[in-house]
Amino acid sequence: MTETLDQPTEQGVSGAEIRLEKVTKKYPNTAAPAVEEFSMTIPAGKVVVFVGPSGCGKTTTMRMINRMVEPTSGVITIGGQDALSLDADELRRGIGYAIQQAGLFPHYTVAQNIAVVPGLLKWDKKRIDARVEEMMDLVGLDPGTFAKRLPRQLSGGQQQRVGVARALAADPPVLLMDEPFGAVDPITRGNLQDELLRLQSELGKTIVFVTHDFDEAVKLGDKIAVLGDRSSIQQYDTPDAILANPANDTVAGFVGAGASLKQLTLMRVRDVQYHTDEVLAVGDHERPAAVAEKLTKAGRVYALVLDARKRPQRWVHVRELAGRQDLSTVGKPVGDSVSVQSTLQDALEAILTEGGRAVVTGNRGELLGTIDIDTVTSVIANVREEHAGDEA
Amino acid sequence: MTAVAEGLAGISETRSFEEKPSVARRSDRIRLFIQPIAVVVIVAAVLTWVLAGDLNANESETLNLPTILTLTGQHILITLVVSVLVVVIAVPLGIALTRPALKWLSPVFLAIANIGQAAPALGVIVLFFLWTGIEGLWAVSIPLIFYTLLPVLRNTMVGIQQVDRSLIDAGRGIGMSASGVLFKVELPLAVPLILAGLRTALVLAVGTATLAFFVNGGGLGELIDTGYKLQLNSVMYVGAVLAIGLALLVDWLGGMAEVWLSPKGASE
Numbered sequence: 001m002t003e004t005l006d007q008p009t010e011q012g013v014s015g016a017e018i019r020l021e022k023v024t025k026k027y028p029n030t031a032a033p034a035v036e037e038f039s040m041t042i043p044a045g046k047v048v049v050f051v052g053p054s055g056c057g058k059t060t061t062m063r064m065i066n067r068m069v070e071p072t073s074g075v076i077t078i079g080g081q082d083a084l085s086l087d088a089d090e091l092r093r094g095i096g097y098a099i100q101q102a103g104l105f106p107h108y109t110v111a112q113n114i115a116v117v118p119g120l121l122k123w124d125k126k127r128i129d130a131r132v133e134e135m136m137d138l139v140g141l142d143p144g145t146f147a148k149r150l151p152r153q154l155s156g157g158q159q160q161r162v163g164v165a166r167a168l169a170a171d172p173p174v175l176l177m178d179e180p181f182g183a184v185d186p187i188t189r190g191n192l193q194d195e196l197l198r199l200q201s202e203l204g205k206t207i208v209f210v211t212h213d214f215d216e217a218v219k220l221g222d223k224i225a226v227l228g229d230r231s232s233i234q235q236y237d238t239p240d241a242i243l244a245n246p247a248n249d250t251v252a253g254f255v256g257a258g259a260s261l262k263q264l265t266l267m268r269v270r271d272v273q274y275h276t277d278e279v280l281a282v283g284d285h286e287r288p289a290a291v292a293e294k295l296t297k298a299g300r301v302y303a304l305v306l307d308a309r310k311r312p313q314r315w316v317h318v319r320e321l322a323g324r325q326d327l328s329t330v331g332k333p334v335g336d337s338v339s340v341q342s343t344l345q346d347a348l349e350a351i352l353t354e355g356g357r358a359v360v361t362g363n364r365g366e367l368l369g370t371i372d373i374d375t376v377t378s379v380i381a382n383v384r385e386e387h388a389g390d391e392a
Numbered sequence: 393m394t395a396v397a398e399g400l401a402g403i404s405e406t407r408s409f410e411e412k413p414s415v416a417r418r419s420d421r422i423r424l425f426i427q428p429i430a431v432v433v434i435v436a437a438v439l440t441w442v443l444a445g446d447l448n449a450n451e452s453e454t455l456n457l458p459t460i461l462t463l464t465g466q467h468i469l470i471t472l473v474v475s476v477l478v479v480v481i482a483v484p485l486g487i488a489l490t491r492p493a494l495k496w497l498s499p500v501f502l503a504i505a506n507i508g509q510a511a512p513a514l515g516v517i518v519l520f521f522l523w524t525g526i527e528g529l530w531a532v533s534i535p536l537i538f539y540t541l542l543p544v545l546r547n548t549m550v551g552i553q554q555v556d557r558s559l560i561d562a563g564r565g566i567g568m569s570a571s572g573v574l575f576k577v578e579l580p581l582a583v584p585l586i587l588a589g590l591r592t593a594l595v596l597a598v599g600t601a602t603l604a605f606f607v608n609g610g611g612l613g614e615l616i617d618t619g620y621k622l623q624l625n626s627v628m629y630v631g632a633v634l635a636i637g638l639a640l641l642v643d644w645l646g647g648m649a650e651v652w653l654s655p656k657g658a659s660e
Binding site: 066068089090091092093094095096097099100101102103104105106107116117120150166167176 | 563564566569576656
């Protein structure tokens with residue numbers, strides 16, 4: 001029932017805002033409520049990750065949004081509409097739902113699994129077929145190869161892709177994901193996370209994502225809600241802010257060691273000021289003596305040798321230049337390099353392997369500059385300073 | 393589609409498409425192939441041997457094609473009535489007893505069905521006859537329903553209960569109604585077990601239908617009975633072999649139904 005939910009027309013956003021007000025879930029025969037007076041606004045088109053220890057109520061909270069768990073009290077609106085007044089089944093047809101191990105129907109083919117919700121919405125067959133194909137393309141599964149397969153003929157990662165395709169099939173403005181990548185191996189999980197980010201950049205859904213993996217939360221979330229007992233909100237902020245300045249000991253404990261290292265995964269080389277003052281030498285043309293002179297003038301000891309297309313080739317020390325006729329063989333080859341899209345974590349890795357400066361290259365491998373450890377440390381220092389003021 | 397996705401899809405395609413059937417499954421397949429042939433060959437051999445041989449007057453009175461066909465027909469009819477009614481009663485009952493509202497009743501019904509199966513079939517048939525005084529088809533069918541209910545009832549319940557909870561959660565979560573999940577997910581996935589229960593029930597029914605002659609229900613038991621009373625071994629042979637052949641054939645049909653009616657992908 002996507003039609004029944006308001007969809008903001010803001011460019012690139014097809015999601016709807018979700019508001020929870022004093023939402024409480026109390027199970028009969030239990031002393032304490034599972035979720036107590038939970039209030040939160042989840043902005044349209046953003047990924048909000050609920051993260052917290054097992055049993056903290058994060059899944060229960062998420063499941064109240066599509067009323068898989070009926071709230072005991074409180075108000076939930078999706079795109080301004082009261083979710084509790086709609087028929088629960090119809091409400092759920094307008095909300096994508098992806099769970100751990102995908103929950104694919106084993107006796108349905110991949111195509112049939114994806115077609116379930118459009119079928120429930122009574123789309124005509126042609127429209128469903130077209131949509132199934134579109135969805136399979138979207139999640140990177142070739143329809144010709146996979147449409148007629150049964151779930152058990154797929155790998156875990158492929159099943160999870162189908163799960164996401166099924167959740168998105170009716171183009172719901174809101175997507176709920178309950179540890180969807182919890183049961184796949186780390187490499188596949190990383191790929192699925194990248195895929196989800198790519199999808200989200202195209203689709204702009206409102207996504208509520210539950211995980212107990214803080215690193216996953218940092219990678220995927222526009223905002224992270226760290227939840228404690230009875231789903232109490234410990235901190236609700238951007239990953240950046242939570243890493244730089246955890247609100248309390250619970251959050252700090254959850255962030256764990258290495259907050260600064262995690263921070264590095266959030267920033268990309270293009271966001272920082274890297275060095276562009278290297279002494280350069282284009283291998284085929286310049287004489288070693290001229291390069292040595294340039295180095296002395298600049299007060300440096302290393303020059304970077306490029307090829308004719310400006311691609312970095314070797315680092316040359318000034319001492320190696322003495323008595324050489326040309327630059328084609330001297331120096332140490334450039335090893336690890338990073339692109340402007342690389343994270344600062346990748347950059348740090350390259351800096352450590354290169355033992356000083358790492359080369360930053362553009363899309364065609366051409367030199368843009370270099371980055372060193374001082375760049376990285378000053379970025380971290382800046383972020384800490386920036387968030388030092390905003391106590392939660 | 394990104395290059396990463398393409399690469400991934402390519403790599404994981406190495407996962408084998410056809411899984412190797414287990415030894416049990418292979419033996420099942422061989423059995424499904426050999427069983428009907430064996431039945432036909434043995435029954436044909438015995439019938440030719442008996443019918444082609446010299447029969448005395450007593451023997452030829454029972455051992456003629458019309459009589460044999462009639463008795464076999466009666467036997468099949470009893471089996472058919474019992475199995476149809478068992479399915480009609482036990483499957484809906486089994487479904488009802490797995491619904492949250494009626495779950496508390498399931499021990500009661502399972503106990504009744506257990507008692508039904510534990511009691512000797514002949515005792516149940518005779519008791520039912522003594523109570524009601526009816527004879528013939530229904531006098532044997534109704535007690536046999538009681539006797540053969542358990543496998544179908546229990547397997548329907550277990551079949552539905554063993555459906556992965558996460559599938560039901562997923563179904564409800566994407567907006568399927570409770571009945572939608574029942575009919576499109578739970579029941580189809582329970583079909584293999586329900587059919588296995590039905591196969592057991594069928595074999596029980598076809599076997600115990602040989603007792604129908606006690607209450608004038610006819611069936612192949614009558615051949616055995618006549619042969620015993622009149623000391624005609626040939627008649628007993630034919631009755632026994634036909635009863636066994638019919639049971640094996642029914643079991644084979646049940647096996648075929650399991651193979652052909654189970655949804656693909658439902659079992660490991």
